[in-house]
Structure formats: C-alpha cells, structure tokens
Amino acid sequence: MCFGTREKNHSEGPRRHHGPTYQESFPQSQPPPQGYFAPGDPSHDRARQIPVDDTKEKISRFMTKHNIPQQEGLDNLTNVLQWVNNTLLVKDNEIAIIKRSAREDVDRITRERYTVSQERDRYRALYERDNAALAECEEALYQAKTENQRLHQTIADMKWTHNDTLAKNEKRYQTSMEEQDTKHEDAVKKLRIEIDDLKERIGEYTSQDDAVISDEAFRTSLLSLSQQLLKIVDHIPKPMQQQQDTRGWSRFIRSVCWTHLLHGFYQYPLGFGIFGVEGEAHAILAHFSEAIRVQAADDPDDSILTNQQKAKMNEGRGFLFERILEDFRGNNSTDEKAFTTYFRQNIERVTEDLVRALQQWSGQALDSQVNKRIWTVVRDAGVLALQMGSQRSRVMLVACSRGDIVQLKHIFEDETGHSEEVKVIVDMMTQPGLMRIGNGKEDLTREQVISKGKVIPLKTRD
Structure with missing residues (x-):
C-alpha cells in the first residue's frame, strides 16, 4: 500500500461499523422470552432489563464532538464513515512519514554504528600499538637502569683513579714549582745584572751626549x-x-x-x-x-x-x-x-x-x-x-695611509674605540705613532714604542 492512498475496498465506500447492534425484536408491551436470564444467575431474582440499542445516540454524540454535520438517517453514518476515512488517511500519511523518518534514523544509526565500529577498530589498533610501545619503553627503561648502575660504578672507579692521579700530579707539581722557583731566581739575578749594566751604559751615554731627549x-x-x-x-x-x-x-x-x-x-x-x-x-x-x-x-x-x-x-x-x-x-x-x-x-x-x-x-x-x-x-x-x-738613537714617526693594513694594539690604536688586537684596513690616520730604535751606539735594533698612533679603520681584516 503506497503512502497517502488506501486499498480499493476502503475507498469505494464507507467503512462498516462492526460493533454490536441491537434490534428491538420484541415490542415493549410483550414480556421477555423465557430463559432470557440464565438460571442460577445471581441476578435472576432482580428485575430483568432489556439492553437498549443506543447506537444512534452514540453516533450523534460522536458527530457533535467532532463537528460532523448531522443529517437524516443513513447520511449521518455516511458522514461519520467519511470523516473516519479521512482521519485514517491522515493517520496513514503520518504513519508513512514516521516510517520514512524511522528508516532514515535506522540508516543514520547504521552509518553511525559503522563509523563507531571503524573508530573502535582504529582505537583498538592504536591501543595495541601503544601497548607494544609501552612494552618497548619498559624494556628500554630496564636497560637504562642497568646502564645507569654500570655508569655509577664506572664513575666511582674513575673518581678513585682521578683522586689517585691528582695526588701524584700535585706531588709532581710541587717538585716542578720548586725547580721553577730556583730557575726563576737565577733568571732574575741574571736580568738584574743586565739591567745594572744597561743603567751604566745609559748613564755613560747621557753624560757624554747632551742632546739626549727622554x-x-x-x-x-x-x-x-x-x-x-x-x-x-x-x-x-x-x-x-x-x-x-x-x-x-x-x-x-x-x-x-x-x-x-x-x-x-x-x-x-x-x-x-x-x-x-x-x-x-x-x-x-x-x-x-x-x-x-x-x-x-x-x-x-x-x-x-x-x-x-x-x-x-x-x-x-x-x-x-x-x-x-x-x-x-x-x-x-x-x-x-x-x-x-x-x-x-x-x-x-x-x-x-x-x-x-x-x-x-x-x-x-x-x-x-x-x-x-x-x-x-x-x-x-x-x-x-x-x-x-x-x-x-733612531727616533721616528710611524705613519700609515688609506688602504694600509695595520695591527691594532702594537703601534696604532683605533680612535673609534675598537680594543681587540686585530688587523684592520685604515680609512684615515689622525695621529702617527712614535718609536725609538736602539741607543745609537752598541744597540741598533731594540724597539721601544714611545706613543701609539691613532687610526680610523675602514673595516676589520679577517
């Protein structure tokens, strides 16, 4: 049966009322037949009552309740049947809609169950993977603990070896320092003798030459x-x-x-x-x-x-x-x-x-x-x-020009504030350096920087 339609036997005529009906077989003036009440019935002795056929009244009340136009005779029953048929048709349509919605819900629930099943399988796979990873981590943790214990033992051994080596080195260092102190004292004595000799030469040089400028x-x-x-x-x-x-x-x-x-x-x-x-x-x-x-x-x-x-x-x-x-x-x-x-x-x-x-x-x-x-x-x-x-002695100004490469902290300084000992390319010189070489007599090579020059670097040389 298609939704919104009814079978042929229901559409050709009004539905029949299959409920019980009572006909007045006996006139009211006649007594009821014998045996109407079953013998032995508890109500046998009470007053006997004849069922009344109130179908018309029920139909009238039903039509009044549902606002069905009332006519004479069978037309009322026809109207009732027509209203019932219409109501059933509406209900059938509603049932069809409900069935269609139910089928859609069933399809949706089926899809959702399939999706949930897929997600369950995926999460089960993830769980199994993570469970395997956890087992590997536990194994790695066990190995790490074992390695940690081995390293602790190795560190303890190394510490003992280090302390023993340190004690030996301190002993050797003490011996070496004593030897170095002895050598240093000898070197200081030698340098003091050389300084005294240089002082004598400077004094002699100064006394013999009035032109010496400090x-x-x-x-x-x-x-x-x-x-x-x-x-x-x-x-x-x-x-x-x-x-x-x-x-x-x-x-x-x-x-x-x-x-x-x-x-x-x-x-x-x-x-x-x-x-x-x-x-x-x-x-x-x-x-x-x-x-x-x-x-x-x-x-x-x-x-x-x-x-x-x-x-x-x-x-x-x-x-x-x-x-x-x-x-x-x-x-x-x-x-x-x-x-x-x-x-x-x-x-x-x-x-x-x-x-x-x-x-x-x-x-x-x-x-x-x-x-x-x-x-x-x-x-x-x-x-x-x-x-x-x-x-x-040879006293000279040391100059440079643009493009020259100079070593800072030796004879030149960076006027811009660069203090590292690096080679730079000169942009301009703002003051030359001054140096003395030897003493003009027996010493002809020893250099002494009197005053450092100043330059503006173009860039630092690698």
Whole structure:
C-alpha cells in the first residue's frame, strides 16, 4: 500500500461499523422470552432489563464532538464513515512519514554504528600499538637502569683513579714549582745584572751626549701637536654637508694636517725631511741620508758597515741636526747658518700648503689668527723633526695611509674605540705613532714604542 492512498475496498465506500447492534425484536408491551436470564444467575431474582440499542445516540454524540454535520438517517453514518476515512488517511500519511523518518534514523544509526565500529577498530589498533610501545619503553627503561648502575660504578672507579692521579700530579707539581722557583731566581739575578749594566751604559751615554731627549719629552711634544690640531679644527669653518658630523669633520681635518706635516718634515726619516722633498737643501743632504739610511735586516749590504761605523754615523747625524736646532732656537737672523735659513723657508712653504688645503676643504678663506695658529703648529712639527734627528738613537714617526693594513694594539690604536688586537684596513690616520730604535751606539735594533698612533679603520681584516 503506497503512502497517502488506501486499498480499493476502503475507498469505494464507507467503512462498516462492526460493533454490536441491537434490534428491538420484541415490542415493549410483550414480556421477555423465557430463559432470557440464565438460571442460577445471581441476578435472576432482580428485575430483568432489556439492553437498549443506543447506537444512534452514540453516533450523534460522536458527530457533535467532532463537528460532523448531522443529517437524516443513513447520511449521518455516511458522514461519520467519511470523516473516519479521512482521519485514517491522515493517520496513514503520518504513519508513512514516521516510517520514512524511522528508516532514515535506522540508516543514520547504521552509518553511525559503522563509523563507531571503524573508530573502535582504529582505537583498538592504536591501543595495541601503544601497548607494544609501552612494552618497548619498559624494556628500554630496564636497560637504562642497568646502564645507569654500570655508569655509577664506572664513575666511582674513575673518581678513585682521578683522586689517585691528582695526588701524584700535585706531588709532581710541587717538585716542578720548586725547580721553577730556583730557575726563576737565577733568571732574575741574571736580568738584574743586565739591567745594572744597561743603567751604566745609559748613564755613560747621557753624560757624554747632551742632546739626549727622554721618551717622555718626545711623547709630550707629540701630544702637544695633537692638542694644537684639535684647537685648529674648532676654527676651520665646516661646509654645509658637514654641519651635523662634527666628530667626522674633526678627524678628517686632523688627518689632512698630519698628511701635510709628514710630507713637509718627515718624508725622509731621522730628520732628513726637515728641508722638504726638493730644493737645494734637500739635494745637499740626499747623499748623507743615503749613507746612514736604516738598512733592512735582509739587506746584503748591511754587513758592509760595522756597528762602530754605524755608531759614528749616528753621532755625526745627531751633531748636524743638533747644531741646526740650536741655531734656530738662537733666533739670530744676522748670523744664521744656511741650513737654518732653509729650515725656516720650509716652515713657510709647509704653512702655505696647509692653509691652502684647509681653505679648499672648508670652502672659504681662513681668518688671520687661524693662519698664525697653523704656522705655530707647522713650526712645532719642524722642531720635533729636528729633535728626533738630533738623537744618536733612531727616533721616528710611524705613519700609515688609506688602504694600509695595520695591527691594532702594537703601534696604532683605533680612535673609534675598537680594543681587540686585530688587523684592520685604515680609512684615515689622525695621529702617527712614535718609536725609538736602539741607543745609537752598541744597540741598533731594540724597539721601544714611545706613543701609539691613532687610526680610523675602514673595516676589520679577517
């Protein structure tokens, strides 16, 4: 039977009422038949009652209850049957809907049961896997405990061995320290003897030569020049592009000043650059400079001159520049020697070159007072060069230029604050280093750094 339809025998006519019906077989005036009440019935003696057929009344009440229109005779029963058929059809449709929903629920529950079954199988597999992993972990834990016990025993053995070795080493160390103390005392005694000998030589050297200048005096002179350059920087006008970079401008101007001073007075070492790099005075000293130049250790010509001959040349060189320095400080223009005149001319030439360079970098003319400050710095740089040349030992400025590779913490320091002992590529030099080599007599090789120079690194070299 399809949902929403009914069978043929139910749709062709109204449903029949199969309930009990009673017909009035006997008129009310006739007595009831004999045997209507079963003999022996407890109610036999009570008044006999005839069942009343109240079907019509029930149908009427039913129609009234369900708002079914009432008519005459069999039409009421037809209406009741029609209403019942309609109600049954609705109920059948509802039952069909319920069955369809039930089938959907059954399908859904079946799918869910299948999903749950799959999940159960998956979790059972996971459980079995985890259970196997747990068994492996327990086995590994057992092995680890066994290994831990073995390691504890090994550590105990090693500790005992270590303590025994430590005791033996302490004993050997104590013996070695006693031997080293003995050797150290012997070495200290030997060094003290050498120091006393050097003091005697220095005393002899100082008493025989009045031109000796201490390292501290040279350091003070170099630092004084650096301070004067710092003061000059404050009076050099900055171009527009350098207005904000005060520190960079100061470093750049000091680098420019030292470049001109080194070229004007220190182009050749040991005082031979005081007359510049060209001209009559330079030509006069050129041969002398070549004769007593500082020779490299791998120069085969180094064996031509003995130490005594080199000491004599150092003495002659020192005497020459000492006399020029004394004549220059005497300030006697009427009786001034030719070399002193050449020296003054070089001071003026270097001053002009430096003033011209600073005006070019600043983009405007400098004040006359600034020019006087520059002349003073140039003069003091020339005097320092004369003082360095007047020494029997070799006192030299150590300079570098852009692109050179230097080792920090030896003769140069990083002005930007880098303190590690590394090789760097130089961007600019803001102050040269100063060092003394030997004593001009028997010692011609021992180096002593008097004052470290300052550089601005371009980058750190690997």
